[in-house]
Amino acid sequence: MTKKRYRDKEVKFFVTENELDMIDKKAAVAELDRSKYLRKMAIEGLIIKRDFAEVEQLVYEINRIGNNINQVAKRANELDHVSKDDIRYLRKQLDTVYGQIEKFYDEG
16 A cells, blocks of 8 residues: 655756756755745745846937937037036936936836
8 A cells, every 4th residue: 555645746847957957956955955945936946037127218218328429429529618507417327327226226
């Protein structure tokens, strides 16, 4: 008579040799056998998904600032002068982007 298993459902998936080595190394660090490690990760593991829409917006804003800097540089070369208002305007845009970057990292 065979003893009924507590865990009687089999889950099967395929990995590469490199992935299996990585799994085994992580299991060893956790001091678990492969089965216990995979079960624990599948049930309690954490997957972090980031929304990069904000990053795309930051890239857009940085590109805009770059264009504005180019315009100010062109004006400076033409007139041999840059106004304080131009510098304040660019500084304000940079401060806005820095604020968005800080907000992005604080939420992460």
